[in-house]
Amino acid sequence: xxxxxxxxxxxxxxxxCMTILWLVSLWLKNxxxxxxxxxxGFVIANWIYFILAPDGFPLRKWLIGILVTIWGLRLSxxxxxxxxxxxxxxxxxxxxxxxxxxxxxxSFFRVFLLQGILMWIISAPLLAAQRGVKPAHLIPFDFxxxxxxxxxxxFEAVGDLQLAxxxxxxxxxxxxxxxxxxxxxxxxxxFGDSGQWWGYYLIAAFAGGGWTIFSPxxxxxxxxxxxxxxxxxxTMEKRPGYQEYIxxxxxxxxxxxxxx
Numbered sequence: 001x002x003x004x005x006x007x008x009x010x011x012x013x014x015x016x017c018m019t020i021l022w023l024v025s026l027w028l029k030n031x032x033x034x035x036x037x038x039x040x041g042f043v044i045a046n047w048i049y050f051i052l053a054p055d056g057f058p059l060r061k062w063l064i065g066i067l068v069t070i071w072g073l074r075l076s077x078x079x080x081x082x083x084x085x086x087x088x089x090x091x092x093x094x095x096x097x098x099x100x101x102x103x104x105x106x107s108f109f110r111v112f113l114l115q116g117i118l119m120w121i122i123s124a125p126l127l128a129a130q131r132g133v134k135p136a137h138l139i140p141f142d143f144x145x146x147x148x149x150x151x152x153x154x155f156e157a158v159g160d161l162q163l164a165x166x167x168x169x170x171x172x173x174x175x176x177x178x179x180x181x182x183x184x185x186x187x188x189x190x191f192g193d194s195g196q197w198w199g200y201y202l203i204a205a206f207a208g209g210g211w212t213i214f215s216p217x218x219x220x221x222x223x224x225x226x227x228x229x230x231x232x233x234x235t236m237e238k239r240p241g242y243q244e245y246i247x248x249x250x251x252x253x254x255x256x257x258x259x260x
Contacts, residue, residue, distance in 0.1 A: 128209025152195025
């Protein structure tokens, strides 16, 4: 099958999943469930690509498939555990209040359809890596991609774990997390997420998918400017001690803490 044919099938499946998720959100009165599906959606897209692109180099197909599955399922499980028993995320609460009685249908376009299309666009390197026939062996850039993915996974997974433990300790209430990997970047989870997508891209690029560079760029910009760093900084900037944390800690790329 041609790239566009496989890519289109994945779009239909993703939109179908998002529609079902939207209906569930109406029943639960909670649009936050879309965040839980974000990582799993990429896993589903990846294995559609795996099945429908049988001619790709098998070892590279399994490599990208395993990396995406580890990343996506861990992320979904983390968000599920973090959100369990809690009210709808404040972002969706604000939108729900602004939309009023229109939110039931507006949420489909503003939340579920939008994220589904973004997911589909960003997943392009996964298909490019799956379809790549040559080189029919792993090359140094594949291993470099794995290394970059591994660094990203470390910062994201360890950052999430350290923050969860920090918040679970009542003595830390009102304090700023500046320990562990959080000493080197104010947003290790977002940096790690971005790094993993650059790793996927590097693997895909040398299998004929160099043109999919828009994917890691879009993911990085999304994390920096839309739903990640920029949004969280606005909610944290007035917290006691956060300005001091800003002064000594890199915003995104990990680096040693600055001295006053």
